Each structure stands twice: as C-alpha cells, then as structure tokens.
Amino acid sequence: MLDLTYEAPKPKVIAGATGDWELVIGLEVHAQVATKAKLFSGASTEFGAEPNSNVAFVDAGMPGMLPVINEGCVAQAVRTGLGLKAEINLWSAFDRKNYFYPDLPQGYQISQLYHPIVGEGEVLVEMGNGTARKVRIERIHLEQDAGKSIHDMDPNMSFVDLNRTGVALMEIVSRPDIRGPEEAAAYVGKLRQIMRYLGTCDGNMQNGNLRADVNVSVCRPGAYEKFMETGDFGHLGTRCELKNMNSMRFIQMAIDFEARRQIAILEDGGEIVQETRLYDADKNETRSMRSKEEAHDYRYFPDPDLLPLEIEQAWVDDIAATLPELPDEKKARFINDFGLSDYDASVLTAEVPNAIYFEEVAEGRDGKLAANWVINELFGRLKKDEKDITESPISAARLGQIVGLIKSEKISGKIAKDVFEIAYTQDRDPEEIVATEGMEQVTDTGAIEAAVDEIIAANPAQVEKAQANPKLAGWFVGQVMKATGGKANPAAVNALVMKKLGL
Amino acid sequence: MTDLNKLTIAEARDALKKGETTSVALTEACLAAIDAQGVLNAVVHKTPELAMEQAKAADARGYADAPALSGIPLGIKDLFCVKGVDTQAASDILKGFKPEYDSTVTTKLFENGAVMLGKTNMDEFAMGSSNEHSAYGPSVNPWKVDDRQLTPGGSSGGSASAVAADLCIGAIGTDTGGSIRQPAAFTGTVGIRPTYGRVSRYGIVAYASSLDQAGPMTKTVRDTAIMLTAMSGHDMRDSTSADIAVPDFEAALTGDIKGKTIGIPREYRLDGLNAEIAGLWDKGADMLRDAGAKVVDVSLPHTKYALPAYYVIAPAEASSNLARYDGVRFGHRATLGAGDGINEMYEKTRAEGFGAEVQRRIMVGTYVLSAGFYDAYYNRARKVRTLIKRDFENVFASGVDAILAPTTPSPAFGIGEVSDADPVQMYLNDVFTVTLNLAGLPGVSVPAGLDTNGLPLGLQLIGKPWEEADLLNIAYSLEGSTGFVAKPQKWW
Numbered sequence: 001m002l003d004l005t006y007e008a009p010k011p012k013v014i015a016g017a018t019g020d021w022e023l024v025i026g027l028e029v030h031a032q033v034a035t036k037a038k039l040f041s042g043a044s045t046e047f048g049a050e051p052n053s054n055v056a057f058v059d060a061g062m063p064g065m066l067p068v069i070n071e072g073c074v075a076q077a078v079r080t081g082l083g084l085k086a087e088i089n090l091w092s093a094f095d096r097k098n099y100f101y102p103d104l105p106q107g108y109q110i111s112q113l114y115h116p117i118v119g120e121g122e123v124l125v126e127m128g129n130g131t132a133r134k135v136r137i138e139r140i141h142l143e144q145d146a147g148k149s150i151h152d153m154d155p156n157m158s159f160v161d162l163n164r165t166g167v168a169l170m171e172i173v174s175r176p177d178i179r180g181p182e183e184a185a186a187y188v189g190k191l192r193q194i195m196r197y198l199g200t201c202d203g204n205m206q207n208g209n210l211r212a213d214v215n216v217s218v219c220r221p222g223a224y225e226k227f228m229e230t231g232d233f234g235h236l237g238t239r240c241e242l243k244n245m246n247s248m249r250f251i252q253m254a255i256d257f258e259a260r261r262q263i264a265i266l267e268d269g270g271e272i273v274q275e276t277r278l279y280d281a282d283k284n285e286t287r288s289m290r291s292k293e294e295a296h297d298y299r300y301f302p303d304p305d306l307l308p309l310e311i312e313q314a315w316v317d318d319i320a321a322t323l324p325e326l327p328d329e330k331k332a333r334f335i336n337d338f339g340l341s342d343y344d345a346s347v348l349t350a351e352v353p354n355a356i357y358f359e360e361v362a363e364g365r366d367g368k369l370a371a372n373w374v375i376n377e378l379f380g381r382l383k384k385d386e387k388d389i390t391e392s393p394i395s396a397a398r399l400g401q402i403v404g405l406i407k408s409e410k411i412s413g414k415i416a417k418d419v420f421e422i423a424y425t426q427d428r429d430p431e432e433i434v435a436t437e438g439m440e441q442v443t444d445t446g447a448i449e450a451a452v453d454e455i456i457a458a459n460p461a462q463v464e465k466a467q468a469n470p471k472l473a474g475w476f477v478g479q480v481m482k483a484t485g486g487k488a489n490p491a492a493v494n495a496l497v498m499k500k501l502g503l
Numbered sequence: 504m505t506d507l508n509k510l511t512i513a514e515a516r517d518a519l520k521k522g523e524t525t526s527v528a529l530t531e532a533c534l535a536a537i538d539a540q541g542v543l544n545a546v547v548h549k550t551p552e553l554a555m556e557q558a559k560a561a562d563a564r565g566y567a568d569a570p571a572l573s574g575i576p577l578g579i580k581d582l583f584c585v586k587g588v589d590t591q592a593a594s595d596i597l598k599g600f601k602p603e604y605d606s607t608v609t610t611k612l613f614e615n616g617a618v619m620l621g622k623t624n625m626d627e628f629a630m631g632s633s634n635e636h637s638a639y640g641p642s643v644n645p646w647k648v649d650d651r652q653l654t655p656g657g658s659s660g661g662s663a664s665a666v667a668a669d670l671c672i673g674a675i676g677t678d679t680g681g682s683i684r685q686p687a688a689f690t691g692t693v694g695i696r697p698t699y700g701r702v703s704r705y706g707i708v709a710y711a712s713s714l715d716q717a718g719p720m721t722k723t724v725r726d727t728a729i730m731l732t733a734m735s736g737h738d739m740r741d742s743t744s745a746d747i748a749v750p751d752f753e754a755a756l757t758g759d760i761k762g763k764t765i766g767i768p769r770e771y772r773l774d775g776l777n778a779e780i781a782g783l784w785d786k787g788a789d790m791l792r793d794a795g796a797k798v799v800d801v802s803l804p805h806t807k808y809a810l811p812a813y814y815v816i817a818p819a820e821a822s823s824n825l826a827r828y829d830g831v832r833f834g835h836r837a838t839l840g841a842g843d844g845i846n847e848m849y850e851k852t853r854a855e856g857f858g859a860e861v862q863r864r865i866m867v868g869t870y871v872l873s874a875g876f877y878d879a880y881y882n883r884a885r886k887v888r889t890l891i892k893r894d895f896e897n898v899f900a901s902g903v904d905a906i907l908a909p910t911t912p913s914p915a916f917g918i919g920e921v922s923d924a925d926p927v928q929m930y931l932n933d934v935f936t937v938t939l940n941l942a943g944l945p946g947v948s949v950p951a952g953l954d955t956n957g958l959p960l961g962l963q964l965i966g967k968p969w970e971e972a973d974l975l976n977i978a979y980s981l982e983g984s985t986g987f988v989a990k991p992q993k994w995w
Contacts, residue, residue, distance in 0.1 A: 063590070063592070064583075064705065066742065068741075299872035
C-alpha cells in the first residue's frame with residue numbers, strides 16, 4: 001500500500017503590535033468508552049435515562065462497596081491505543097484523585113496518573129492542500145466520569161444525577177504539537193473519526209461523550225523550534241487551560257480568543273498567569289475559573305481497592321487482529337485503487353457507512369464516476385432531506401446500476417439524473433426505469449440522421465448562418481436533442497450535424 | 504443444659520447435633536446475657552427478632568448434615584454491613600444508616616447457618632486500640648482489677664468483650680493494625696487476622712483498604728478454625744480477594760508440631776518490655792519446644808519502622824476512604840445556617856459526625872498525601888512496607904514456619920488511662936501487631952496466662968501467607984500447653 005505523503009502545515013501566526021506571535025496547543029480529550037456497563041460497576045451507561053436510575057451501590061459511594069474493573073472497558077482502551085498506533089502497557093495501575101464535590105460520591109475519582117494503560121502514539125491530522133500535522137499522543141488513561149450537578153432547577157437547592165458517575169472515560173493526552181485553532185479542531189475530529197471506526201467511542205459531542213480540555217500558549221516565531229530541539233518548556237509561553245469544550249466550533253473560537261487575550265497582555269508588558277479558564281460561547285470570551293494557587297491538591301495515591309491491571313500480549317494481539325481498516329489506510333486505498341482525488345477520498349472515508357456505500361457503488365465500475373455520484377448527487381440529495389446515508393432511499397446497488405448505465409453509454413449523464421430522481425423517490429430499479437420509461441440513449445445513427453435531416457430542411461436560414469459561423473452549429477445539436485427527448489447520444493448528434501452542414 | 508451462652512462453638516455444635524439443645528435455647532441464653540451486659544456495652548444494636556428467626560430456621564432444618572455454624576449465635580462488629588440492620592461503624596456520621604446490602608462475610612456466615620445476635624461495639628471506623636473512641640460510648644472489659652474498669656482493647660473491643668463475657672458463642676472483628684489480636688489478648692480470647700485477601704472486604708466499612716482484613720474472635724483456637732473456614736474464600740466483588748482454595752482449618756488441628764521451626768524475633772524484645780510479658784514469651788517458646796518444635800532466634804531488622812509507617816499509610820488511605828461521608832447521600836447531615844453553601848455543609852457535617860480520633864487520622868492522612876509531603880511520608884512509608892515484607896520473607900525462606908511474639912506490650916489498661924494521654928501512647932499499643940498487617944501476613948493471638956493482677960496476657964503467632972492451617976495448628980498446640988481456662992468473674 002502506498003503511504004500518502006504530506007507537508008507539515010504552517011503554524012497559525014497572529015500579527016501583534018510588537019511583531020508576530022505563534023500558537024502552541026495541547027489537548028486532553030475525554031472520550032466516553034462505548035460499553036454497556038460502567039468502569040467499575042455493572043450499572044448501565046445508557047444516555048437519557050431517568051436521573052439516578054443507572055447507579056450501582058459502588059457508584060453512589062456506599063460504605064463498604066468496592067470497585068471491580070470491567071474487562072470490556074479495558075479492551076476498548078487497548079483497541080483505541082492500537083488505533084492510534086500507540087504503545088500498550090501490559091502493566092498499568094489505578095490511582096485515586098481526591099476532591100470533594102457532590103457529584104463525586106466516593107470523594108475521589110479513580111484514574112491512572114502514574115501508570116496509564118496506553119503510552120505514546122500518533123495521529124495524522126490532514127489540513128488540506130497536501131498538508132498534515134503529525135500530533136504525538138503522550139498517553140491514554142482510563143478513568144471514571146463524575147456525575148452531574150444541576151443548579152438551575154431550584155433557587156435554594158442543587159440536585160445531583162449520578163447516572164454518569166463511574167462511566168468509563170479515556171483521557172487522550174497530546175503533546176503540544178498543535179499550532180492553530182483549525183488544527184486543534186481537526187485533531188479532535190480525527191480522533192473522533194478513528195474512535196468511531198474502532199467503535200470505542202460514539203463521538204457524540206452534544207451529549208458530552210467527547211470533550212476536550214485545551215492548553216493554549218503563545219510564543220514568538222522560532223521559540224517553538226527551540227522547544228522541540230531541547231524539550232525545554234521554558235522556550236514556550238505560560239499556558240492556560242480551557243476546560244470542558246464540547247464543540248469543534250467553540251474549540252476554534254475559544255483558542256482564537258484566548259491567544260489574542262494572551263498576546264494583548266504580553267504586548268502590554270504583562271505576564272500570563274497559569275490558570276484554568278472557561279469559555280463562554282454566548283459572549284465569545286474565556287474567563288478565569290481558578291488560578292494555579294487555587295488549584296486543588298488532588299492527593300493522588302494508588303487505589304488500594306484495586307490490584308495493578310495486568311494484561312497479556314496475546315490478549316492485545318487478539319484485539320489487534322480484530323481492528324478494522326483505519327481512516328488513513330482506507331483513504332490511501334481509495335486514492336490508489338479508485339483513482340480518487342485526496343478530497344473525494346477524505347469525504348468518502350469520513351464515516352465508515354459512507355465508505356462501505358461507496359465501495360459497493362464503485363465495485364467493478366469507474367471509481368471516479370462512482371465518487372462523483374455518491375458525493376454530488378446522493379450526498380446532496382440526502383442533505384436536502386436531512387437523511388443519513390444509512391437511511392438512503394436508494395441502495396448502493398441501485399446507484400451502482402446508474403453508474404454502470406452511464407459508463408456503458410446506455411444513458412447520458414443528464415438522463416441519469418432523472419433516473420436517479422425516480423429511483424430515489426419511487427424506490428425503483430434504475431435498469432427497470434430506463435427500460436420502462438424508454439430512457440435509453442439513442443445511438444442508432446439512422447434515427448438520429450433522420451432527425452438531423454428534418455431539422456436542417458426546416459431551417460434553411462439557420463443553416464446559412466451556421467455555415468458562416470460554425471459556432472452556431474450547437475443550435476442544431478440542441479434541436480435534435482429536443483426532438484429525440486434527450487435520448488440521442490450527444491456525441492453522435494454532434495458528429496452528424498457537422499457532417500451534414502459540411503463543417 | 505445450663506449456661507448455654509458459655510459454650511464454645513464446637514461444644515454448641517455437638518450439643519445441637521446430639522439434640523441436647525436447640526438454637527432457639529442457645530440464642531435465648533445469649534440474648535438474655537446481652538440484656539444483662541450493663542456497663543460492658545459490648546453489643547450496641549441488638550437484633551433479637553432476626554436472631555430468633557434464624558435460630559428457628561436452623562432448628563427446623565435440623566443438624567444432621569448442617570453446615571458448620573448452623574444455629575450458632577454470633578456477635579457482628581458494627582463495621583459489617585447487614586441488609587436492613589443499623590450499620591454505623593460506631594460513628595455519629597452513619598447514625599441511622601441501614602445498608603441495602605450484606606457484606607460477603609456475613610452472607611457466608613448466614614449461609615453456614617449462623618445466627619446474628621446484634622452489632623458489637625468498636626472504635627469509630629476501627630480507629631483505636633481501646634474501644635473508647637465510639638459513638639456508643641466505651642465498651643468495658645469483663646476482666647477487671649479491683650474496682651478499676653479496663654478497656655477490652657480495640658478496635659474490635661465489643662466483640663472481644665462479648666466473647667469473653669459469654670454474651671455470644673463467637674464473634675467477628677476486623678484487624679487493620681491489630682484490632683482483632685490486641686482485644687483478644689486483653690480479654691483472654693482467641694482471634695486471627697488472616698492473610699490479606701483470604702477474606703472478602705466487600706461490604707465491610709473501609710478504614711485502610713490495603714491493611715483491613717476480617718477474622719473470627721472466639722473462645723478457643725478450634726472455634727477460630729471453624730469460623731475462619733466459613734468466612735474465607737474468593738469473592739469476585741473484592742478485587743483484592745485471592746483465588747486460593749480454602750482448606751478445612753479445623754481438620755488441620757492435630758496438635759502435632761514436631762519438626763516445626765518457630766522463630767523468636769530479637770527486635771521485638773524492646774527496651775523496658777513488661778517483665779511478665781517477657782517471661783510469658785519465654786515460657787511460650789519453651790512450651791512449643793517441649794511439643795517438639797525447634798525454636799530459633801530470628802531477625803526482622805526493620806521492625807522499628809513499622810509503627811511509623813503504619814501510622815502514615817493507614818491514615819492516608821482512611822482520609823480518602825472516609826471522604827464519602829459528606830452528608831450528601833446518607834448518614835448525618837448538619838443543619839445549615841442561612842447563606843451556608845456546599846463547603847459549609849461538608850465542614851459542619853464532618854465536624855459534627857466524626858469523633859476526635861477519626862478527625863485526627865483524616866488530617867494526618869490528608870497531610871501525608873499532600874503535594875510536597877507525599878514523597879517524604881507516604882512514598883517513604885511504602886518503601887518501609889516493602890522492606891518489612893522482605894524481612895518476613897527472608898525469615899520464612901530460612902525455614903521458619905511461624906514466629907512467636909507477644910501480642911501486646913502490656914495487659915489491658917484502664918478506661919481513660921491511655922486515651923487521656925498523648926495519642927502516640929495509644930498508638931504504641933500496636934507495636935507488635937502492625938508489622939504483619941504491613942506484610943499482609945496472618946497472625947493469631949492465643950491467651951497464654953494471667954499476670955500478677957490476674958489479667959490475661961496473649962501470645963501472638965505470625966504465619967506464612969496462606970498457611971493459616973499450619974499457623975492455627977501451632978496455636979492449637981500452644982493453647983493446649985498453656986492450659987489457659989480462666990474466665991472473668993461476672994461483676995457487671
């Protein structure tokens with residue numbers, strides 16, 4: 001298989017009053033593990049259940065209750081690690097992160113600070129025009145989600161919903177390799193795509209199943225390169241952490257705002273205070289949540305209720321054997337095998353069902369033509385109807401028929417659109433439509449010749465004009481097409497018209 | 504039969520089998536003794552209805568092929584969750600808490616036919632060595648000297664007092680740093696702390712998870728063996744419970760210890776060790792030698808670091824384990840004033856709900872885990888723990904089968920005598936017991952004699968991991984050699 005090659009994209013540069021600034025960004029992405037049960041209990045992870053209905057005794061922090069690891073969550077984390085080409089740690093361990101909050105019943109979150117289950121990996125983030133950023137993954141660890149505190153239901157009381165408490169999260173920590181707001185959003189999008197391919201996270205950002213903490217700092221051009229050479233963070237600016245972002249658009253807007261805020265402070269001779277900030281989408285601004293001094297002391301220590309998590313290489317290998325073709329590989333294959341453009345291949349591999357559909361349409365046919373039809377006609381039509389590809393009224397087999405009919409010149413591209421519309425709206429078979437409706441392209445030169453002769457005979461003035469100016473011959477082609485109900489082969493019509501006019 | 508409550512488990516079992524008595528009669532005798540416990544304050548939540556129901560069911564089933572504890576009335580430490588029964592770990596913060604679930608240990612006991620008489624007193628959240636730190640008030644030792652009331656030790660003081668005073672046939676406790684063995688020694692009873700992982704911790708209110716282990720507290724070594732067999736076993740609900748077969752511990756009690764090697768750790772002979780205890784220790788070694796064992800000197804060089812390491816690790820884990828008592832979901836919640844928010848709720852609830860010793864350990868634990876101190880305290884204590892474990896491994900690898908040491912540095916002390924002093928004085932009580940908790944090893948305390956004041960003294964045998972059968976057999980031999988049969992005179 002051919003590896004696609006990319007150039008690194010240029011970092012985003014913001015021009016300040018005192019010169020240019022560059023951005024340095026690292027993300028901690030929290031992805032809810034797609035499993036039926038929670039990380040350490042058998043309670044359901046179903047979204048949208050009645051408040052406090054998916055809560056086991058251990059989730060509620062009842063006295064004497066103990067956590068027991070859910071093997072399915074471990075398998076999903078390993079699978080994700082393999083999908084990000086990361087090192088899998090056969091020995092990992094759980095730690096307690098201690099803090100008080102009403103939606104944290106145990107008074108601590110079980111996480112993996114010291115020994116995460118997944119080590120270093122990498123993700124390729126395409127940025128268009130043949131550029132892509134290679135973002136290094138530092139680690140992925142498993143941890144418990146917290147519950148939900150609800151403060152706006154009653155003026156005097158807060159409510160707590162523990163349904164989410166203890167649900168398994170993967171925290172995917174990147175290196176500070178991301179150099180602009182668009183790259184950050186694209187990075188999250190790429191992680192989402194890979195995890196959806198793997199089936200390890202549904203990527204639903206609206207439900208909070210995928211969210212990110214974004215670390216942003218700014219520096220002068222050249223400083224980042226020194227950091228990369230030496231690994232010394234001293235070359236970079238002081239960072240601020242933007243908490244809990246759950247929309248790609250907001251991630252971009254928040255980073256942009258935050259970078260400009262930091263630049264304004266620095267250019268005024270001020271200093272950036274390391275702190276945690278919240279993005280307010282309504283006002284498009286970030287606000288301080290707590291400073292480093294106010295930061296919690298989480299008093300991490302190894303969870304004595306859990307033994308170290310030891311897994312075997314053979315088990316990891318079994319999981320690796322079930323890995324699907326991943327986006328990068330699928331895209332490269334589409335480009336190589338079907339001759340698609342980078343853009344078309346990206347669109348068709350964005351989601352697995354798209355790719356499956358396309359492959360069925362293109363199977364044994366013209367790949368480029370198939371891609372055009374899937375992307376331009378089908379996707380456009382589905383979008384208009386607000387339908388998902390899995391709800392497409394026209395099957396891949398039928399769209400494939402249309403592509404085949406065009407390629408074999410049974411119908412013209414123009415007629416094909418009509419066939420598509422009928423097949424789409426009436427749930428009919430394209431080959432049957434063409435036959436029943438008499439839409440087959442006329443390639444019989446005798447029939448076309450008769451029509452050409454008839455029109456030339458009826459329009460002597462136009463003949464004269466066309467003979468003087470051959471550009472006007474098109475008029476005859478149009479008339480013939482009209483007379484044949486669009487079914488005549490346009491190339492054959494054109495040739496005959498030219499011949500008969502003596503051009 | 505008279506004085507049914509004074510029977511041992513083995514005696515009661517035989518009497519039930521022969522039809523000489525019934526569980527109902529045994530249970531009634533114990534309930535009557537509990538009603539007359541007075542100042543002992545050993546049983547703090549009585550469950551007579553549950554007890555009679557279980558006793559009747561046991562009698563109805565009959566005793567032909569009955570499980571080991573069928574019809575035997577027991578006291579249950581207040582740390583064990585029992586569905587629908589008050590479980591408050593002797594703390595005001597859990598006042599009124601009735602769990603919706605059973606601990607694995609009580610489930611196993613009930614499956615083995617046991618009868619639950621009630622919950623026994625203890626130090627709050629198992630933190631203490633005198634049972635004086637209890638929301639129920641102190642439990643008192645049935646042994647006394649003149650008019651001086653003594654503590655039964657702790658934290659499982661109520662269970663020890665109840666067994667010694669024949670309020671029950673047997674009881675269960677937990678041992679995090681000596682909480683079974685020290686009260687057993689103070690009350691002339693037998694108690695074992697099993698190998699860490701032998702008994703499930705599921706449903707036991709946690710103190711220090713890496714050290715907590717439940718065990719029986721009984722009148723004889725045989726009774727301990729019977730109960731331990733019933734309580735032990737792998738439990739999927741406790742990740743630290745070991746998937747290791749449970750032998751019939753009673754069947755291992757042959758009394759034959761010929762060829763066994765007993766180690767006497769020289770580091771346990773502390774300066775200023777109570778002369779009577781030192782003498783008893785020597786006598787115990789002689790008895791084992793006389794029974795055919797080889798007695799050798801051994802060295803556990805890191806012993807002196809055990810107590811400080813324990814008092815770092817146990818509070819550290821406790822500070823986290825007890826964070827859940829926040830007034831949000833169950834137990835006590837402080838009445839709040841106008842303008843009080845969530846932080847005030849936490850502070851007031853925990854200040855009102857926790858006693859002084861629990862608060863002290865939460866603060867110590869929070870401190871040793873905090874940024875900047877973690878390495879100096881917690882991490883260092885963990886390293887010490889590894890070294891202590893290695894000390895024991897080396898001794899056992901040299902061919903030693905069990906280690907003999909005193910259980911406590913003194914006999915039972917008076918109520919208020921130590922608790923009113925510096926807390927460290929109280930912690931020093933655990934000097935001989937905490938080492939094996941840190942190493943995860945089993946240890947059994949056997950009453951070995953009376954001091955000049957007529958108070959019982961205990962000797963402790965420390966065994967190899969998972970070798971409780973061997974350990975109990977050595978304890979059985981020692982018990983036979985000492986011929987200890989003394990009982991406290993009823994004065995309460």
